[in-house]
Amino acid sequence: MVKVLVVGGGYAGFYTAWGLERRLKPGEAEVTVIDPRPYMTYQPFLPEVAAGSVEARFAAVSLRSHLHRTTIIAGSVTSIDHAARTAYVRTPDDELTVTYDVIVVTAGAVTRTLPIAGVAGHGIGLKHVEEAVAVRDRLLVAFDRASGLPAGPERQRLLTVTVVGGGFTGVEGFGELLSLATSLLDRYPGLGFEDLRFHLVEASGRILPEVSQQPGEWVVRSLQRRGGRVHLNTFLLSAEDGHVVLSDGDEFDSGLIVWTAGNAANPVVATHTDLPVNARGQVVVRPDLRIGTAEEPVADAWAAGDNAAVPDLSVNRPGALTVPNAQHAVRQGRLLARNIVATLRGRDPKPYVHHNLGVVATLGLGRGIFQSGPVVVKGFPAWVMHRGYHALAVPTWERKIRVLLGWLPPLVFGRDIVSLQSVQHPRDAFVAAQAAQSER
The missing domain is CATH 3.50.50.60 (FAD/NAD(P)-binding domain)
Incomplete structure (x- = not known):
């Protein structure tokens, strides 16, 4: 064969x-x-995984479950x-x-990185399921820690989020995380909207280059109305020890730095x-x-x-x-x-010709933007279109059904706000218990 x-x-x-x-x-x-990896990552779901709107495993399509006559080498x-x-x-x-x-x-x-001081030690990407889960857990843990602190620099640092890169992944991730953070305030009475600091940093003069100028400007205004700050024509100069220095002169400590500045x-x-x-x-x-x-x-x-x-x-x-x-x-x-x-079978192959179906992006729960040619849809209708399109686009009926059913509980009961950050270090509890018992 x-x-x-x-x-x-x-x-x-x-x-x-x-x-x-x-x-x-x-x-x-x-x-x-x-x-x-033993699965295909459905990357358009990663911003919603980071925000807790999509279960992490639903963004992963198992290769072995769907490729039955293919040899898989991990x-x-x-x-x-x-x-x-x-x-x-x-x-x-x-x-x-x-x-x-x-x-x-x-x-x-692969994720495109730049030799910026501090990014390697403090930044995290948003290209894989594991990264999206880690981003969500870090934000949830930050709220737990901040709620026990008095107003001051450390609480401010924990509640400051910086997203570098204004493409689709960056803007969707920024909008979803901002939506998650503002919804969490109802669960933390000691924290207020004024405690949140969300920064989106983009080196060019606009975000979402796939949409035209006016829809892109509307997205910036929408994010700003919700409390986000968008830095255009701005470069990240340093992030040493989590201290962000921007080329527009702004400086601040950031507890979470998400790097989405393109692919290499x-x-x-x-x-x-x-x-x-x-x-x-x-x-x-x-x-x-x-x-x-x-x-x-x-x-x-x-x-x-x-x-x-x-x-x-x-x-x-x-x-x-x-x-x-x-x-x-x-x-x-x-x-x-x-x-x-x-x-x-001895036949000629056909050329690839594809006409753009348009672009659609989520900006947080109930918010979105869609454009196809001159047609632009904003707000809640665009968000519905985003969910509908990706529910159809994710491969296999098994995954479509899981995603659709998984969207229902957050709409009815709100997002699940349990952090499982400790899963990144699963042996810590066992090692601590063993150490405590050995001291007896």
């Missing part, structure tokens, strides 16, 4: 493998997916030697060499492969998602998603590439599966 290797189990990789399972005949090909590809049709893999217990006939590179991107090329794809990459570290891809150019195609190699420079045929602009987002990755993964099957 032809051996198909899928590097990465994110949107594009999951949908490619899922589509191959549905289309391949028994014995036609053997599919293997390699990813360090590991990280460290390099790809396509000339030898070989991928080198590191697992928690071993180093593997995996051979293949056809490779699909869907390794995605996956280092394995950018520097550890003999496949062609562009200056940004993305795999060079033809319109039909085969790796290479029209003049120099690479045999038996495909790519899609955030790690691929996919030509955008929907715009009349030479050199235009599709935006690296979930909407494109899902559709590219579906087409990739169809194109691989087509080539295995």
Whole structure:
């Protein structure tokens, strides 16, 4: 059988493998997916996971539960030697060499970081489920600690949240965390709205670049009316010991610093492969998602998603590439599966052409923004559209039903405000008990 290797189990990789399972005949090909995590993360849910509106596990789609005829390897590809049709893999217990006939590179991107003092020690991303859970737990613990302190610098630090990056993840995360914090005030009588300090820091002159100027300005005003402060044309200069220094002259201590300042090329794809990459570290891809150019195609190699420079045929602009987002990755993964099957059966693959369906973002419980061309919807209707779209977009009916049912209790009873931060150090209680007993 032809051996198909899928590097990465994110949107594009999951949908490619899922589509191959549905289309391949028994014995036609053997599919293997390699990813360090045993699940696909549905990233649009992460801001709501951080705010407690979506259960963390509902944002994770198990690979083994849905890819029944695919071999799953829990590991990280460290390099790809396509000339030898070989991928080198590191697992928690071993180093593997995996051979293949056809490779699909869907390794995605990584969080883009900058060498800013203090960020490595105090910042936390919002790209994985674990990070979203940690952000929520830290905010809840901060409220518990602040409620027992008198008004002063330490209480102010605990209730100060800084989000760096004004893209979709940053703005949605900021809006959801602000919504969570203001709702918590009812449970903490000693704390007031004036105790909250929420800062959104964006280096450019606007947030949400995917929407047009006026809707973006409306989002800024909406966040400001709710007590958030939006710093445009502003850089984070330092975050040492949690003390935030901004280029606009503002300085303050922040108990929670969330870093959402964009994506960077996956280092394995950018520097550890003999496949062609562009200056940004993305795999060079033809319109039909085969790796290479029209003049120099690479045999038996495909790519899609955030790690691929996919030509955008929907715009009349030479050199235009599709935006690296979930909407494109899902559709590219579906087409990739169809194109691989087509080539295995001697047919020609089809080019990727996708017209934007619009963008929708949550800004907190009951608040949102939607734009498709000149049509703009704001507030509660946009929030309903956001939930409706993502309930339909999350893969598998099992996950759709879980998400829909999971949304009901918070609407009726409010958010669950129990922090499980101690789960990050599960042995502490056991070790403390053992130490106390040994002292007797």
